[in-house]
Amino acid sequence: xxxxxxxxxxxxxxxxxxxxxxxxxxxxxxxxxxxxxxxxxxxxxxxxxxxxxxxxxxxxxxxxxxxxxxxxxxxxxxxxxxxxxxxxxxxxxxxxxxxxxxxxxxxxxxxxxxxx
Amino acid sequence: xxxxxxxxxxxxxxxxxxxxxxxxxxxxxxxxxxxxxxxxxxxxxxxxxxxxxxxxxxxxxxxxxxxxxxxxxxxxxxxxxxxxxxxxxxxxxxxxxxxxxxxxxxxxxxxxxxx
Numbered sequence: 001x002x003x004x005x006x007x008x009x010x011x012x013x014x015x016x017x018x019x020x021x022x023x024x025x026x027x028x029x030x031x032x033x034x035x036x037x038x039x040x041x042x043x044x045x046x047x048x049x050x051x052x053x054x055x056x057x058x059x060x061x062x063x064x065x066x067x068x069x070x071x072x073x074x075x076x077x078x079x080x081x082x083x084x085x086x087x088x089x090x091x092x093x094x095x096x097x098x099x100x101x102x103x104x105x106x107x108x109x110x111x112x113x114x115x116x
Numbered sequence: 117x118x119x120x121x122x123x124x125x126x127x128x129x130x131x132x133x134x135x136x137x138x139x140x141x142x143x144x145x146x147x148x149x150x151x152x153x154x155x156x157x158x159x160x161x162x163x164x165x166x167x168x169x170x171x172x173x174x175x176x177x178x179x180x181x182x183x184x185x186x187x188x189x190x191x192x193x194x195x196x197x198x199x200x201x202x203x204x205x206x207x208x209x210x211x212x213x214x215x216x217x218x219x220x221x222x223x224x225x226x227x228x229x230x231x
Contacts, residue, residue, distance in 0.1 A: 031217055042122075042207060043161075043221040056218060089159065101149035101168055101211060105219060107161035 002026075004108035006092050012114045013082055021077040021111045025094030032075050033093040033105060034067060043091065049075060050097060082115045089113070118142065120208050120222035128228045129198055136183070137193040137225050139208030148212040150191040151219060152182070155205040164206075167191055195227075203229045 005024040013019050025032050034046040045059040049069045060066070064083075069075040079086055089112050093105040121140045129135045141150065152164040167175045167182045175182040183192040195202055205226050209219040 033218060035221075042120075042223040043209075045218050045220065048218050050217070091161065093161070095217070097217070101147065102166045103211075103217075104151065104163045104166065105161075106163075107153075109158075109160050 004092055004094050004106055006090075006108035006111050008111060009109065010112045010114075012116065014116055015084060016081055018078065018080045019082055019113065021079075021090050021092075021113070023075045023077070023092030023094075023108060025073065025075070025092070026106055027073075028096070029094035029106070030072065030097035031095045032069060033095075034075070034077050035091045035093065037089045037091055037110070039088070046077070046090075079113075082113075084115050087113055087115045118222075119212075119220045120210055122208055122222035122225050124225045125223075126226045126228070128230060131200060131229050131231050132197055134194060134196045135198050135202075135227065137195070137206050137208075137227065138190070139192055139222060140188070140190045141208075141210050142189065143210065143212045145212045148210055150182070150184070151209040151211070152180070152191075152193045153207045153209060153221075154202075155207065155224070157204070161207075165193065198229050200229050200231060203227060 007022045032049040035043040047067050048056040051072045052069050064080045067077045089110040091110045093107045095105050148169045150167045154162045165177045165180045167184045179196045181194045205224045207224045209221045
């Protein structure tokens with residue numbers, strides 16, 4: 001696709017429910033990242049994929065959070081038993097994985113998650 | 117410890133004035149890269165400018181320039197001749213080390229341009 005696509009754009013759920021957030025990266029981008037942005041805050045790194053493997057998942061806040069990537073393309077971030085503190089914008093980004101320090105990330109528009 | 121510190125939560129400037137957004141960073145790795153992104157109210161993250169730790173000259177991209185002071189570990193973004201469309205959140209970010217991929221972001225500065 002032309003850009004990074006995320007769905008849904010908005011998700012409202014009840015506390016305790018599971019949610020799945022989807023990211024479709026730019027075609028050909030090997031690297032994929034998930035970030036979380038709480039209201040008025042900076043971006044908090046969650047997990048990074050290189051192809052289908054996740055060499056860095058150090059930012060996942062608890063075992064309720066998991067992510068997978070299949071076919072080196074689409075990724076799904078799953079949050080189980082959602083809590084109110086999970087409410088945030090979840091941003092996905094992708095990049096070519098050139099190994100160069102100046103490689104920039106291309107971001108999607110995010111999924112606004114609201115846990116009631 | 118914070119890797120990226122942006123000390124200005126909000127900035128207000130008059131249209132056409134220049135503005136400097138502060139960013140300091142913390143790393144012991146000699147190889148790193150610094151990025152600035154803009155996030156308008158629509159939410160998308162827009163890449164503005166990049167500075168590498170080994171770059172000899174300050175980076176420039178149109179109206180954006182980076183005041184890179186390596187010894188002070190600062191990488192301030194300068195926007196010349198500000199425009200109303202520059203109103204947005206601005207984030208400084210760092211990638212450190214060889215082979216590292218993720219960017220670590222600061223808390224951001226909200227810039228408001230007044231007419």
